Amino acid sequence: ENKARLPVWTGHSVEKTLPIRDQKSHKGTYGTGLLIAGSRDMPGAALLSGLGAMRSGIGKLEIGTESEVIPSVVPVLPEATYIRNGLERVADGTLELHRYRAAAIGPGIVPNRIAEHAIEQLIDCDFPVVLDAGALTERPYNERPAPIILTPHPGEFSRITGVSTTDLEKRRGYYVSRFAKELGVTIVLKGHQTVIAFPDGETWVNATGNASLAKGGTGDTLTGMILGMLCCHEDWKHAVLNAVFLHGACADHWAATRSTQTLLAHELTNFLPEVWKKYE
Numbered sequence: 001e002n003k004a005r006l007p008v009w010t011g012h013s014v015e016k017t018l019p020i021r022d023q024k025s026h027k028g029t030y031g032t033g034l035l036i037a038g039s040r041d042m043p044g045a046a047l048l049s050g051l052g053a054m055r056s057g058i059g060k061l062e063i064g065t066e067s068e069v070i071p072s073v074v075p076v077l078p079e080a081t082y083i084r085n086g087l088e089r090v091a092d093g094t095l096e097l098h099r100y101r102a103a104a105i106g107p108g109i110v111p112n113r114i115a116e117h118a119i120e121q122l123i124d125c126d127f128p129v130v131l132d133a134g135a136l137t138e139r140p141y142n143e144r145p146a147p148i149i150l151t152p153h154p155g156e157f158s159r160i161t162g163v164s165t166t167d168l169e170k171r172r173g174y175y176v177s178r179f180a181k182e183l184g185v186t187i188v189l190k191g192h193q194t195v196i197a198f199p200d201g202e203t204w205v206n207a208t209g210n211a212s213l214a215k216g217g218t219g220d221t222l223t224g225m226i227l228g229m230l231c232c233h234e235d236w237k238h239a240v241l242n243a244v245f246l247h248g249a250c251a252d253h254w255a256a257t258r259s260t261q262t263l264l265a266h267e268l269t270n271f272l273p274e275v276w277k278k279y280e
């Protein structure tokens with residue numbers, strides 16, 4: 001199955017690399033994450049990615065989304081704070097960005113000129129940035145001090161690289177590590193046996209997850225989880241790998257006692273507390 005014989009990021013790897021929450025820590029220790037997600041027709045994306053982030057060790061979360069989206073998210077995620085029309089605020093430079101530990105943008109975002117401006121502003125900053133869904137377009141990336149993490153599914157990978165999904169399917173490990181090196185970014189190619197490739201050539205395959213994840217919204221949850229883990233891990237590579245592993249492990253926990261036909265994306269993070277606990 002693992003045709004490229006890539007090394008597998010295992011439960012043992014996770015046990016060795018998950019951070020401890022220091023007894024004397026406070027929310028500032030883990031920093032504030034910025035999540036730009038959700039729009040009028042895709043409000044749930046803000047909730048799903050917000051839940052993923054807030055369940056993943058973050059100190060504080062600020063969600064930038066359209067005004068109309070906020071009332072639907074707040075009842076389920078009262079812990080976050082909100083930036084009304086956050087995408088426009090990032091794009092026009094009126095939001096102070098140096099306060100953030102990390103940012104994620106894309107779930108439920110429509111790719112347009114404003115979104116492109118917002119992405120440019122974020123990748124001009126010196127914290128880690130996760131780009132997903134609507135934030136995944138073909139573009140070059142300049143050298144920067146902190147990582148850029150792209151989380152495409154095969155269709156999105158094809159869109160940003162020009163490689164057809166048929167070719168990609170034959171040589172996933174090869175194409176992912178090649179484009180991670182060429183673009184100078186980290187790429188998480190999602191799907192059955194997610195491949196994670198870093199710009200220095202290091203490449204891993206994830207062994208967790210199952211077809212219960214083949215349903216709308218589960219990728220948004222992962223994006224939030226990566227954001228949260230970036231805020232609580234010292235090593236950003238471990239943050240990415242552990243987020244992918246635990247996201248899949250939550251689905252495996254579901255599938256142990258429930259039909260894989262039935263998982264809802266917003267339920268995934270309900271399992272994270274006990275699944276995470278097994279590895280720390």
Ligand code: APR
Pocket residue numbers: 107108133134153156189190191192193194208209210211212213214215216217218219220221222247
């Ligand atoms: N086995 C294991 N994991 C799987 C499987 C499978 N068979 N199928 C899907 N997954 C996992 C992927 O690895 C990924 O983590 O489920 C998640 C699906 O993520 P996306 O493809 O991004 O799906 P979704 O959350 O619906 O995306 C929301 O953003 O990407 C756009 O077009 C997408 O509009 C949609 C939105």
Ligand code: MG
Pocket residue numbers: 132133153219220
């Ligand atoms: Mg997606």
